[in-house]
Amino acid sequence: MPPASDPIPQGFHSVTPHLSVDGAAQAIDFYRRAFGAEELMRMPMPGDPGKLMHAALRIGDSIVMLADLFPGCPGPSEIGDSPVTVHLYVPDADATMAAAVAAGAEVTMPLADMFWGDRYGQIRDPFGHRWSIATHTRDLSPEEMEKGAAEAMAAMAQGG
Secondary structure, three states, X not given: OOOOOOOOOOOOOOOOOEEEEOOXXXXXXXXXXXXXXXXXXXXXXXXXXXXXXXXXXXXXXXXXXXXXXXXXXXXXXXXXXOOOEEEEEOOOHHHHHHHHHHHOOEEEEEEEEOOOOEEEEEXXXXXXXXXXXXXXXXXXXXXXXXXXXHHHHHHHHOOO
C-alpha cells in the first residue's frame, strides 16, 4: 500500500487561485517582474510546446497556478473582463504597485490609506486579471472600522 499523501500538498493553502491566461509563459515573466514570483513548475501543452497546460508560481507564501486558454477555460480576454480580484498582501504596497506598473500593469484604483487599516490599491495585469495590492498598516477595532466605513461612504455620496 503506497504511503498516504497529505490532503493539501506541501506549500499550498486551502484556497489557491488558478488563472486562465492568454499567454501563460508571458504571464509568468510579468508576475516575476511585478510581484517577485518564483516559478515552481511548468508543463507544456502536449502537441503545442508553445502553450502551457499547467504552471505553478510562488508569490510570497502562496502558490498561484495558471495555464494557457483552452476550450472550457476562458480568460478575461475572452469574456471581456474578470469578475474576480486576486488579493495580494505585501510588505510594501507602494513598491509592489510601482513594480507592477513598470512591468506593464494598469492602475485601476490608486493606493490610499483605507478605513480598515490597509494601504490598498488595485491594478489590472496585461492579461486582464485584477489584483488588489495591500500592506496592513493599522490594527483597528470593529467600531473604528464601522465609523471609518460610514465616513468613506458619506464622502463617496458627496462625490469626494
